[in-house]
Structures are given as C-alpha cells and as structure tokens.
Amino acid sequence: MSGLWRFVQGGGRARMVGSVLLGTGTVLASVGLLAASGALITGAALQPDSLLVLLPLITSVRLFGLSRAALRYAERLVSHDLTFRLLGQVRSATLRHLTQLAPAALVGVRGGDLLARVRSDVDELQGVYLRLFAPTLVAALTALVTLALVWLVAPPLAPITAGLLTVAGVVLPAVAVRAAAPAGQTQNAARAELGAATLEALHGLPDLLTGGGRPAAEQHFAGLLTTLEKAEIRRTQVTAPANVVRDALGGLGLLAALALVGQGVAAGRTPEPLLAAAALGLLASFEAVGNLGSAWAAHGALQAAARRLGGLRALSPTVQDPQAAAALPLDLTLRFEGVGFEYPGQDRSTLRNLTLTLRPGERVAVVGPSGAGKSTLLALALRFWDPSNGRVSLGNVDLRGLQLTDLRACFAWAPQQAEVFGGTLRGNLLLGDREARDADLTALLTDLGLGALLARLPGGLDGWVGEFGAQLSAGERARLSVGRALLRAAPILLLDEPTAHLDPANARRLLSTVEERACAQSVLMVTHQPELLGTQWRVVQLTGHLSEEAERT
Ligand SMILES: Nc1ncnc2c1ncn2[C@@H]1O[C@H](COP(=O)(O)OP(=O)(O)OP(=O)(O)O)[C@@H](O)[C@H]1O
Numbered sequence: 001m002s003g004l005w006r007f008v009q010g011g012g013r014a015r016m017v018g019s020v021l022l023g024t025g026t027v028l029a030s031v032g033l034l035a036a037s038g039a040l041i042t043g044a045a046l047q048p049d050s051l052l053v054l055l056p057l058i059t060s061v062r063l064f065g066l067s068r069a070a071l072r073y074a075e076r077l078v079s080h081d082l083t084f085r086l087l088g089q090v091r092s093a094t095l096r097h098l099t100q101l102a103p104a105a106l107v108g109v110r111g112g113d114l115l116a117r118v119r120s121d122v123d124e125l126q127g128v129y130l131r132l133f134a135p136t137l138v139a140a141l142t143a144l145v146t147l148a149l150v151w152l153v154a155p156p157l158a159p160i161t162a163g164l165l166t167v168a169g170v171v172l173p174a175v176a177v178r179a180a181a182p183a184g185q186t187q188n189a190a191r192a193e194l195g196a197a198t199l200e201a202l203h204g205l206p207d208l209l210t211g212g213g214r215p216a217a218e219q220h221f222a223g224l225l226t227t228l229e230k231a232e233i234r235r236t237q238v239t240a241p242a243n244v245v246r247d248a249l250g251g252l253g254l255l256a257a258l259a260l261v262g263q264g265v266a267a268g269r270t271p272e273p274l275l276a277a278a279a280l281g282l283l284a285s286f287e288a289v290g291n292l293g294s295a296w297a298a299h300g301a302l303q304a305a306a307r308r309l310g311g312l313r314a315l316s317p318t319v320q321d322p323q324a325a326a327a328l329p330l331d332l333t334l335r336f337e338g339v340g341f342e343y344p345g346q347d348r349s350t351l352r353n354l355t356l357t358l359r360p361g362e363r364v365a366v367v368g369p370s371g372a373g374k375s376t377l378l379a380l381a382l383r384f385w386d387p388s389n390g391r392v393s394l395g396n397v398d399l400r401g402l403q404l405t406d407l408r409a410c411f412a413w414a415p416q417q418a419e420v421f422g423g424t425l426r427g428n429l430l431l432g433d434r435e436a437r438d439a440d441l442t443a444l445l446t447d448l449g450l451g452a453l454l455a456r457l458p459g460g461l462d463g464w465v466g467e468f469g470a471q472l473s474a475g476e477r478a479r480l481s482v483g484r485a486l487l488r489a490a491p492i493l494l495l496d497e498p499t500a501h502l503d504p505a506n507a508r509r510l511l512s513t514v515e516e517r518a519c520a521q522s523v524l525m526v527t528h529q530p531e532l533l534g535t536q537w538r539v540v541q542l543t544g545h546l547s548e549e550a551e552r553t
Contacts, residue, residue: 003303003306003307003310004128004132004133004299004302004303004306005133007086007090007125007128007129007306008086008128008129008133010085010086010089011082011083011085011086011089011129012082012085015078015081015082015085016082016129018078019075019078019079019082019134020134020137020138020141021141022071022074022075022078022079023075023079023134023135023137023138024138024141024142024145025067025071025075026068026071026072026075027138027142027284027285027287027288028142028145029064029067029068029071030064030068030284030287031142031146031281031284031285032060032064032281033061033064033065033068033284034280034281034283034284035276035277035278035280035281035284036057036060036061036064036277037061037280038273038276038277038279038280038281039057039273039274039276039277040054040057040058040060040061040273041276042272042273042275042276042277043057043272043273046272046273053273057273079129079130079134080130082129083126083129083130084126086126086128086129087122087123087125087126090122090125090309091118091122093313094117094118094122094309094312094313095118097312097313097315098114098118098312100317101315101317103384104317104318104319104379104384104385105315105316105317105318106315109312109315110196110200111196111199111200112195112196112197112198112199112200113192113193113195113196114312115195115196115199116191116192116195116196116308117192117308117309117311117312119195120191120192120195120305121188121192121305121306121308121309122305122309124188124301124302124305125302125305125306125309127298127302128302128306131295131298131302132295132296132298132299132302135288135291135292135295136173136292136295136296138288139169139288139289139291139292140169142285142288142289143165143169143285143289146161146165146281146282146285147161147162147165149281150278150282153261153270153274153278154257154260154261154264154270154278156260157256157257157260157261157278157282160253160256160260161253161256161282164249164252164253164256164286165286165289167245167249168245168246168249168286168289168290168292168293169289169290169292172242172245172246172290172292172293173292173293173295173296174296175242175293176238176239176242176293176294176296176297176299177296177297177299177300179238179297180234180235180238180239180296180297180298180299180300181299181300181303182234182300183231183232183234183235183238183300184231184235184297184298184299184300184301184302184303184304185300185301185303185304186227186230186231187228187231187232187235187301187304188300188301188304188305188308189304190224190227190228190231191228192308193224194221194224194225194228197217197220197221197224201217201221235297235301238294238297239293239294239297242293242294242297243290243293243294245290245293246286246290246291246293246294247290249286249290250282250283250286250287250290251283253282253283253285253286254279254280254282254283256282257275257278257279257282258275258279261274261275261278261279262275318384318385318386319383319384319385319386319400319404321403321404322400322401322402322403325401325402325403325406326397326401326402328394328397328402328406328407328410329394329395329396329397330395331360331395331396332360332394332395332410332491332492332522333357333358333359333360333394333395333396334357334358334381334392334393334394334492334522334524335356335357335358335391335392335393335394335396336354336355336356336357336377336380336381336387336390336392337355337390337391337392337393338353338354338355338389338390338391339351339353339354339355339380339387339389339390339391339392340352340353340354340387340388340389340390341373341376341380341385341387341388341389342388343385349388350373350376351373351376351377351380351387353389353390354373354377354390354542356377356540358492358522358524359522360491360522361520361521361522362522362523362538363515363522363523363525363536363537363538364522364523364524364525364537364538364539364540365525365526365527365530365533365537365538365539365540366524366525366526366527366540366542367526367527367528367530367539367540367541367542368541368542368543369543372542372543373542374496374526374542375415375416375496375526377524377526377542378413378494378496378524378526380392381399381411381492381494381524382407382408382411382413382494383399383400383404383407383408386399386400394407394410409490410490410491410492411490411491411492411493411494412432412485412486412488412489412490412492412493412494412521413485413493413494413495413496414478414481414482414484414485414493414494414495414496414498415481415496416496416497416500416526418469418474418477418478418480418481419481420465420468420469420472420477420480420481421468421469422464422465422466422467422468422469423464423465424459424461424462424463424464424465425441425445425453425454425457425460425461425462425463425465425480426438426441426461426462428465428469428480428484429441429444429445429461429480429483429484429487430487431484432483432484432485432486432487432488433487433488433489436487438461440487441461442454442461444483444486444487444513444517445483447509447513447516447517448479448480448482448483448509448510448513449479449506449509449510450476450479450480450483453472453476457471465480473501474501475501475502475503475506477501478498478499478500478501478502479498479502479506479510481498482495482498482510482514486513486514486517486518489521490521491521491522492521492522492523492524493514493518493521493522493523493524493525494523494524494525495514495523495524495525495526496525496526497526497527497528498510498514498525498527499511499527499529499532500528504532507529507532508532511532511533511534515534515536525537
C-alpha cells in the first residue's frame with residue numbers, strides 16, 4: 001500500500017483534494033437526485049395538487065441532475081489532469097534513470113522486459129490514483145455523509161447502514177485484494193514475459209524459422225497466452241461476485257430503510273415522501289462504496305507493476321558524475337595508466353596493468369586475440385565502466401573527475417555492433433551532425449563506398465534502411481556507423497573493428513576516408529586486420545593483459 005502511495009505523491013495536494021471533493025460531490029448529487037425523485041413521485045401520488053410540496057422537490061431534481069453532470073465533468077478534468085501529471089512524472093523519472101544506467105548497467109536486463117517496464121508497468125500505474133485511491137477516498141467521504149444523513153432522518157437505521165457500509169467498503173475490498181492478488185501478479189509477469197519474448201522472437205525470427213526453434217517458441221507463446229487468459233478469468237471470478245455482493249448489500253440497505261423508515265411513516269412521525277427518498281438515496285450511496293471491491297481487485301497487478309518498476313529504479317549506474325567536476329583540459333591526450341579491469345561477478349581480469357597513450361592527432365590501432373579486452377578498452381575510455389586499478393585520463397585529469405557529458409563530447413564512437421536506427425539514411429547520419437547538408441552527406445557516403453547504396457535505395461538519402469538497418473548489409477551498416485562518427489567531428493575517434501565485414505578493397509577505402517577526414521583528430525581503432533594499415537598508424541598488441549608495440553607485418 002505504502003509502495004503504491006508514493007506513486008500518487010507529486011501530483012499536487014490541491015488537485016487531489018479538489019478531485020476527491022468533486023468526486024464526492026458527484027456521488028452525493030446522484031444520491032440527492034434519486035432521493036428527490038423518489039420523494040417527488042411519492043409526493044405527486046399522495047398530494048398531486050400541493051405546489052408547496054412538489055415545487056421544492058421538482059427544483060431539487062433539476063438542481064441535482066444538472067449539478068451531477070457539471071460536477072462529474074469537473075471531477076474528470078481534475079482527476080485526469082492529476083493522473084497524467086503523475087504518469088508523466090513516473091515516465092520521465094524512469095527514462096532519466098534508464099539514461100544513467102545505459103549502457104553498462106543494463107547489460108543483464110532483457111530489452112523486451114525493459115520495454116514492458118517502461119510501457120505497460122508505467123501505464124498500469126496510471127490506475128493507482130484513478131482506480132484505487134480516488135474511489136477509496138470518495139467512498140470514505142460519501143459513507144460519512146450518508147451515515148450523518150441517515151442518523152438525522154432515521155437514527156435506528158444508522159447502525160445497520162454503518163454495518164453494511166463497513167462490509168462493502170472494508171471487508172469486500174480486503175477479500176478482493178487477497179483473492180485477486182495471485183492472478184494480478186501472474187498477469188503482470190506473463191504480460192512482461194510476453195513482451196520480452198515477442199521482441200526476442202522478432203529479432204531472431206529468421207533463426208527461429210530456419211533452425212529448429214520454432215515449435216518451442218510457439219509452445220512458449222501458447223503457454224503465456226493461456227496463463228494470461230487464466231489470470232484474467234481468475235480476476236473476473238473475483239470482481240463478478242464482488243459486484244453481486246455490492247448489489248446485495250445495496251438491496252439490504254434498501255429493505256432496512258423501507259422497514260425502519262416505514263415504521264416512522266406508519267406511526268405518523270415521518271412524512272411519507274421521506275420513505276422513498278431514504279430507500280433510494282441509500283441504494284445510490286452503495287454504488288460508490290460497493291465498487292471498492294472490484295477496484296481493489298486490481299491491487300495485486302498494480303503492486304506487481306510497482307515492484308517491477310522499483311526493481312529497475314534499484315539498479316545503480318556503473319559510473320556517476322563527480323561531486324565537483326574538473327574543467328575539460330585543453331590537452332586531450334588519452335592515457336591508460338596501469339589499468340586493470342574485471343567485469344562484475346567475474347573472478348578473472350579482462351585487463352591487467354595496461355598502459356597506453358593516445359596523443360592528439362595520433363592514430364593507434366589495437367590488435368589482439370578475440371576476448372583480449374579491446375572493446376573493453378574503448379568502453380573504459382567512454383567511461384561506461386571505471387577501471388578496477390590504475391586510471392584513465394584526459395590531459396592528466398582522471399576521467400572520474402570530469403562531467404560525463406563533457407567527457408563523452410570528446411569522443412565519436414563507431415561500436416563493434418553498428419547501431420543503425422529504423423529510419424532514413426539521412427536520419428541516421430544527422431545523428432552525427434544535425435547541421436550537415438545533403439551535399440556533405442552524399443560526398444561522405446561516396447567516400448565510404450556507399451554511393452551504390454545511395455543510388456539503389458528508393459528515395460536516396462530519404463531511403464528507409466529498415467528496422468535496425470535490416471535492408472543494409474553488415475558492411476553497409478558498419479560504414480554508415482563510421483560515417484556518423486566522422487560527422488560528429490569530436491577530437492577523439494573510437495572505431496571498433498570498422499572493417500570487419502568489408503572486402504580488402506572496401507576496407508582500404510574506408511581506412512583512407514578515415515585518415516583523410518579525421519586528419520585533425522586522434523583515432524583509436526580496434527582491428528583484426530593490421531596488414532591494411534598505412535605507416536601513420538601505431539599498432540599496439542593487446543595480449544591478454546599487457547600492451548606492447550606490435551611488429552608491423
Ligand atoms: N558486459 C560484460 N560483462 C561480462 N563480461 C564481459 C562483458 N563484455 C565483455 N565481457 C567479456 O570480457 C572479455 C573481453 O571482451 P571484449 O569485447 O573487450 O573483447 P575483444 O578483445 O573486443 O574481443 P573481439 O575481438 O572478439 O571483439 C570477453 O571474455 C568477454 O566475454
């Protein structure tokens with residue numbers, strides 16, 4: 001409960017009070033409308049000619065009818081405004097946190113699961129106020145006003161009403177929470193797994209269709225859908241009886257009112273129109289309180305969503321901004337000094353006592369066996385991780401002392417898995433430089449050997465490259481990623497195996513484009529093809545733990 005309450009804080013106390021008062025006003029207007037209508041019908045039947053009796057009742061019916069609509073409208077405005085504010089706050093806080101976690105702290109989180117947390121769990125939580133807290137607060141206020149009115153009109157009816165309202169407003173929700181919690185949690189978990197499995201299946205669809213994985217995947221999906229269906233049925237099995245009990249309690253209230261107020265009418269102590277007014281008014285007030293049963297049946301699913309989002313919030317970034325950041329130095333020499341590093345949970349070092357210097361304007365190629373830690377080296381430069389020993393510095397300032405945005409502005413990076421976004425060629429390139437003109441983009445693509453792609457793609461620069469660049473070859477994706485990094489024109493260029501998917505001619509062409517276009521930049525490149533490099537490159541061998549100048553082959 002307290003876990004959910006924090007999701008409604010921050011929406012503004014005035015808005016919350018306003019929405020609860022307006023909601024209570026709406027319910028009381030409904031109660032008043034039904035009570036006045038009952039009284040009017042009775043009055044009209046018993047004293048059809050008495051304007052003194054009928055006129056105030058007719059006015060009341062009109063007043064309650066009109067005010068109910070106006071109050072409902074105002075309540076919806078305020079409560080939805082509050083809900084969307086809360087939703088916006090939760091969503092932006094989650095996305096802000098994700099940005100701090102990416103990429104290193106998110107390595108162990110499944111993409112689809114992440115998507116489910118950001119989308120469905122956050123969406124689910126918009127119901128915390130609207131479906132849970134607002135109806136509960138409105139029901140509590142309505143119950144108090146109902147009890148006060150009942151006590152005024154027919155005191156003997158008050159304890160019975162209090163008992164019935166307690167069952168409807170306390171016992172019924174408590175039972176619904178217990179009964180529906182497992183179904184809600186299962187539903188939430190199955191929905192998240194379905195999201196994750198769908199995304200992964202879409203990614204690996206060709207593999208699933210051609211390899212033997214299809215039957216297992218289909219079975220997994222069928223199992224998830226059955227679980228979801230069963231959970232939905234179980235939740236309905238709770239909400240349906242809760243609604244029946246709500247109606248039965250309302251009916252009991254009505255009967256009690258007829259019996260007890262009826263005694264007063266029979267004894268001549270109570271005016272006749274009050275009998276129908278009390279009975280119908282009581283029935284209407286149960287509408288608000290009785291709905292809490294089905295409202296609280298959603299508690300389990302809401303709590304599961306809150307827990308999953310809390311789990312994401314509990315992840316800590318691998319690196320933080322310093323308390324007091326140093327100014328970015330003018331000298332941008334990148335140094336690895338006695339650097340050791342092991343990934344969390346691993347007992348072996350990926351890098352040990354690594355020393356390497358990249359001076360401004362220098363070109364350094366890092367070579368070494370697969371798994372030697374070459375990409376890790378670039379990740380340390382970008383400060384996705386901090387070294388376990390030694391230090392990485394820019395111009396003698398430890399990277400840990402620099403603001404992350406300042407530090408990362410010094411680098412342009414083309415990762416090993418070229419990131420190509422579902423969009424156009426232009427859109428992908430402009431991520432490197434928003435101001436770049438079409439002529440520059442065309443020249444760059446031509447230099448990178450992508451002129452044929454530009455000509456082939458319908459729309460040229462406006463050509464759609466497919467989801468994650470699916471319409472491009474691996475070599476084209478790699479060159480597009482390098483092109484974007486070149487456009488960024490940051491002082492230090494980090495390239496991770498940019499030629500891995502290229503034939504020797506295209507690989508040489510890419511390297512000479514890098515050499516020409518990045519003539520004023522330092523370049524640190526990971527490669528398995530040192531034989532393609534010209535004499536301006538210094539080649540460093542990463543042999544497991546130690547770096548050394550490599551013999552040029
Ligand atoms: N996020 C991670 N968590 C745990 N271990 C990791 C992580 N990333 C990489 N590793 C491990 O660290 C080691 C070095 O990985 P890295 O990607 O730096 O190697 P590499 O030299 O670039 O290899 P390749 O030439 O195959 O690309 C590998 O054994 C890898 O399994």
